[in-house]
Amino acid sequence: MAEGQTTHGIEAIVLVRADDPDKKPILYACPKCGGLNSPAIYIATEERKHQAAREAAENCYTCRTHNTCDTCECETPKGWTRCESCRFKARLEAAVEVPDDGGPYCAFDGDEYFQELDQAADAGLEWVSPCDITYPRIDPADIYDSLLSDMHEDASIDDLNATAALDAAIDAFNKAQTQQSWFGDVKR
Numbered sequence: 001m002a003e004g005q006t007t008h009g010i011e012a013i014v015l016v017r018a019d020d021p022d023k024k025p026i027l028y029a030c031p032k033c034g035g036l037n038s039p040a041i042y043i044a045t046e047e048r049k050h051q052a053a054r055e056a057a058e059n060c061y062t063c064r065t066h067n068t069c070d071t072c073e074c075e076t077p078k079g080w081t082r083c084e085s086c087r088f089k090a091r092l093e094a095a096v097e098v099p100d101d102g103g104p105y106c107a108f109d110g111d112e113y114f115q116e117l118d119q120a121a122d123a124g125l126e127w128v129s130p131c132d133i134t135y136p137r138i139d140p141a142d143i144y145d146s147l148l149s150d151m152h153e154d155a156s157i158d159d160l161n162a163t164a165a166l167d168a169a170i171d172a173f174n175k176a177q178t179q180q181s182w183f184g185d186v187k188r
């Protein structure tokens with residue numbers, strides 16, 4: 001960037017001590033809202049600290065309407081340093097590539113589910129994640145824990161009768177469940 005040129009064309013206000021004959025810069029302020037930036041918050045050489053505070057004042061966070069993506073330099077919502085599309089690309093690159101497991105599939109980084117790979121391709125998806133399939137399950141331990149927490153302090157599972165019958169009934173119930181739930185993972 002050339003001397004005197006800033007991201008929105010207005011130079012930072014440089015604050016100096018009124019009684020300093022050398023006019024040594026102390027703080028830098030946004031020319032629009034007056035928001036102050038101190039070199040003291042940066043860890044760098046004296047020169048770099050002042051440069052950083054000056055740049056922060058000239059590219060004031062309060063006055064800025066958007067950020068610039070650190071990868072493709074497009075407009076990015078405040079609060080993000082990288083745009084959604086570059087973040088998606090980074091997540092995709094970080095994802096482990098695994099062989100087709102026959103489905104079901106989840107849109108990569110999304111929440112659309114597909115039985116067949118062709119359906120995902122028809123929906124315009126380039127990458128899908130394999131899914132974990134789960135079925136409704138009752139864990140007998142949860143039931144015993146809940147019962148015991150309402151009993152006297154030293155109560156144990158030995159104080160309950162007919163646990164084997166309950167275990168068998170729960171086991172039969174669990175085995176009868178056919179309704180699948182699909183959860184996409186972070187692979188591709």
Ligand SMILES: [Zn+2]
Pocket residue numbers: 030031032033034035060061062063064
């Ligand atoms: Zn400002």
Ligand SMILES: [Zn+2]
Pocket residue numbers: 069070071072073074082083084085086087
């Ligand atoms: Zn980007």
